Amino acid sequence: MPAQGWAGERDLAAEGKTIDALGQFELKTVLGPIGHSVGFTQSSAHMLLAVGLITLLVMYGISRQAVVPGRLQSLTESAYEFIQGLVIGQVGPEGKRFFPFVFSLFMFILFGNLLGLLPFAFTFTSHIVVTFALAAIVFVLITVVALMLHGKKFFGYFFPEGAPIWLAPIIIPVEIVSYLSRPISLSIRLFANMVAGHVMLKVFATFIVLLGGLGVAGPFIAVLPLTVNVALVGFEILVAFLQAYVFAILTSIYLHDAVHLH
Amino acid sequence: MEVAAAKALGAGIAVIALFGVGLGIGNIFSALINSVARNPSARDAVFPIGILGFALTEAVALFALLIAFLILFT
Numbered sequence: 001m002p003a004q005g006w007a008g009e010r011d012l013a014a015e016g017k018t019i020d021a022l023g024q025f026e027l028k029t030v031l032g033p034i035g036h037s038v039g040f041t042q043s044s045a046h047m048l049l050a051v052g053l054i055t056l057l058v059m060y061g062i063s064r065q066a067v068v069p070g071r072l073q074s075l076t077e078s079a080y081e082f083i084q085g086l087v088i089g090q091v092g093p094e095g096k097r098f099f100p101f102v103f104s105l106f107m108f109i110l111f112g113n114l115l116g117l118l119p120f121a122f123t124f125t126s127h128i129v130v131t132f133a134l135a136a137i138v139f140v141l142i143t144v145v146a147l148m149l150h151g152k153k154f155f156g157y158f159f160p161e162g163a164p165i166w167l168a169p170i171i172i173p174v175e176i177v178s179y180l181s182r183p184i185s186l187s188i189r190l191f192a193n194m195v196a197g198h199v200m201l202k203v204f205a206t207f208i209v210l211l212g213g214l215g216v217a218g219p220f221i222a223v224l225p226l227t228v229n230v231a232l233v234g235f236e237i238l239v240a241f242l243q244a245y246v247f248a249i250l251t252s253i254y255l256h257d258a259v260h261l262h
Numbered sequence: 263m264e265v266a267a268a269k270a271l272g273a274g275i276a277v278i279a280l281f282g283v284g285l286g287i288g289n290i291f292s293a294l295i296n297s298v299a300r301n302p303s304a305r306d307a308v309f310p311i312g313i314l315g316f317a318l319t320e321a322v323a324l325f326a327l328l329i330a331f332l333i334l335f336t
Contacts, residue, residue: 022335185321192324195331246317249310 019206021199025126043124050111050124054104079107083248090252094259098252101141105134106248113194113240117233125243126194128187135187138251146258157261186250193243197236204229272333279326286319 027041034040061076069077083103087095109125116123124130146154158175159168204225211222294312298305 022331188325188328189317189321192321192328196324196327199331242313242317246314249314 019203021202021206024122024198024202025195027127042122043127043130046112046115046122046124047130050108050115053115054107054111079103086245086249087252087255090249091256091259095252095255098255102248102251102255105138105251106244109134109190109247110240110244113244114237116194116198117236117240123194123198125190126198128191131191132183132187134190134247135183138186138254139183142254142258145255146261149259150261154261157257182254186247190243190247193239197232197239201229201232201236204232269333273330276330276333277326280323283319283323283326286322287316290315290319 027043029036029040030042030045031040057072058076061073064070064073066073080103083106084099087099087102091098112123112125112130115121116126146157158172158179160171160175163171207225208222208229211218211225214221290312294308297308
């Protein structure tokens with residue numbers, strides 16, 4: 001999206017120096033004409049890469065099963081135990097059969113977020129279509145699970161037991177809206193976090209370049225945004241973990257609702 | 263030019279929501295510090311909940327930021 005924005009930007013645009021913060025999210029096809037004809041973008045390529053890396057990590061982690069685990073094996077095991085504890089802690093013993101789903105979801109989002117932090121890489125979780133697809137899978141799953149386990153009783157979820165009956169016209173629409181807004185809030189949270197983080201990185205990176213071109217003192221002042229950017233990358237690594245964790249824990253909380261109905 | 267000015271103003275107004283988010287995040291961490299200071303052994307149980315609350319509150323800030331971006335760049 002080209003910015004036709006405010007005056008300051010226009011002055012910079014005249015010199016050919018703009019803060020192009022959103023250009024990094026543009027989709028481009030890769031693999032030449034073949035990729036172009038099937039619409040294979042760098043986003044798809046990074047998704048495949050993430051899946052490949054996760055598969056390699058887990059396959060390697062379980063291949064040797066040493067009593068004293070090596071680095072990669074203990075990484076795999078701690079990720080496994082972390083998500084297992086999360087799912088069983090939230091959903092209860094019945095949550096065991098949802099563990100593979102939540103584990104794949106967590107690893108996919110985590111690798112997507114972390115891959116995006118590498119230079120020249122693309123963050124596929126910064127596109128709402130990707131995060132909304134993931135959230136829609138979760139939403140369909142929790143609805144189907146609740147319907148399969150509880151049948152018609154599932155609709156009692158929208159009217160808590162013990163509430164006075166005259167409150168029904170207020171409570172039922174509120175509950176339905178809050179139920180339907182789950183996939184929206186789930187997807188926008190992840191997408192907005194990633195977009196905001198990468199926009200911030202890009203803005204401060206542009207400050208470094210712009211300041212660096214400002215005469216003799218410029219490069220010395222440019223150290224300031226560079227420092228900020230280094231700190232921001234660290235913060236973004238934290239956010240990458242945190243958002244994958246939040247997505248996984250919210251999925252588990254929704255699954256708990258689906259399995260136990262309140 | 264008036265449209266550009268209105269866009270900049272609108273984006274600024276959209277991020278007023280950060281007022282509430284700042285209060286919320288401050289509240290979460292003050293409660294977290296309070297509870298850990300009163301009962302240090304509860305740290306492991308309380309910390310993930312605090313982080314979850316932080317992430318959920320931060321999401322509100324990002325919704326506001328998103329609206330600001332939408333106003334600015336579309």
